[in-house]
Amino acid sequence: MTEKQTDTAQYTLVVRNMNVYYGAFRAINNVSLNIERNKITALIGPSGCGKSTVLRSLNRMNDLVNGARVEGEVLFHEQNLYANDVDAVEVRRRIGMVFQKPNPFPKSIYDNIAFGPRINGWKGTKSEMDDLVERCLRQAALWDDVKDKLKESGLALSGGQQQRLCIARALAVEPEVILMDEPCSALDPISTLKIEELMMELRQRYTIAIVTHNMQQAARASDYTAFFLMNDQRAGELVEYGPTGDLFTNPKDKRTEDYITGRFG
Numbered sequence: 228m229t230e231k232q233t234d235t236a237q238y239t240l241v242v243r244n245m246n247v248y249y250g251a252f253r254a255i256n257n258v259s260l261n262i263e264r265n266k267i268t269a270l271i272g273p274s275g276c277g278k279s280t281v282l283r284s285l286n287r288m289n290d291l292v293n294g295a296r297v298e299g300e301v302l303f304h305e306q307n308l309y310a311n312d313v314d315a316v317e318v319r320r321r322i323g324m325v326f327q328k329p330n331p332f333p334k335s336i337y338d339n340i341a342f343g344p345r346i347n348g349w350k351g352t353k354s355e356m357d358d359l360v361e362r363c364l365r366q367a368a369l370w371d372d373v374k375d376k377l378k379e380s381g382l383a384l385s386g387g388q389q390q391r392l393c394i395a396r397a398l399a400v401e402p403e404v405i406l407m408d409e410p411c412s413a414l415d416p417i418s419t420l421k422i423e424e425l426m427m428e429l430r431q432r433y434t435i436a437i438v439t440h441n442m443q444q445a446a447r448a449s450d451y452t453a454f455f456l457m458n459d460q461r462a463g464e465l466v467e468y469g470p471t472g473d474l475f476t477n478p479k480d481k482r483t484e485d486y487i488t489g490r491f492g
């Protein structure tokens with residue numbers, strides 16, 4: 228096997244020597260990171276160290292930010308997502324995203340789920356769409372809450388339910404990877420635990436990467452953790468990356484230890 232084949236068999240995403248710039252400012256310096264298939268990878272570190280920037284670079288969401296530029300490679304099925312012939316819209320379908328603030332469309336619960344498949348040229352019948360909507364809502368642990376009110380607005384749900392609706396919406400276009408950018412920061416503790424339980428279930432079918440400010444959340448709910456810090460030029464760098472249990476109980480880098488024991492950040 229070549230090195231590339233070995234990488235992509237085990238890893239869903241392989242980041243190599245990534246630099247990200249906003250205009251002339253280098254926000255990310257030389258990050259390499261392998262994201263393992265069917266696992267939850269948490270990105271942690273103090274505010275401004277570039278966690279969201281790295282996450283958004285994994286599905287070309289940064290293309291939508293004026294002045295943002297990504298150097299290096301992100302391999303997905305051995306294909307560099309930044310190669311010239313790659314369609315960024317298709318990348319975002321296969322690598323979906325859930326944001327910090329729940330952002331359902333101002334549409335019915337049903338249509339929130341059906342929207343993505345429809346704009347992707349859905350050819351199935353009404354009853355097949357009904358099945359898809361139910362399946363996604365079940366996978367997002369929301370079906371029992373909403374099965375009797377599918378025609379009601381997604382905006383009428385609670386914050387935690389709205390976030391699960393956004394997860395169900397992301398699942399509807401059949402992604403392989405789900406990127407989550409602080410998905411629980413607007414939620415109460417009970418809704419937060421529900422999302423964490425949900426992530427652990429979803430990992431059987433999907434690969435998940437999550438940015439979190441909450442170290443307890445990373446420790447509880449992830450398999451791997453990547454710890455970032457800013458260097459002297461304020462560019463984010465990857466300090467340590469490994470199995471979550473090892474990183475939290477036996478960090479290799481003094482800076483990781485200082486951060487997880489609350490000495491800074």
Ligand SMILES: Nc1ncnc2c1ncn2[C@@H]1O[C@H](COP(=O)(O)OP(=O)(O)OP(=O)(O)O)[C@@H](O)[C@H]1O
Nearest residue numbers: 249254272273274275276277278279280281292440
């Ligand atoms: N759209 C943008 N334009 C210019 N600079 C940006 C933009 N987005 C982020 N940055 C800068 O890039 C750096 C990394 O920001 P990023 O949001 O990725 O960090 P973060 O670790 O996710 O922070 P936080 O935890 O506060 O959300 C920061 O210096 C930030 O000011």
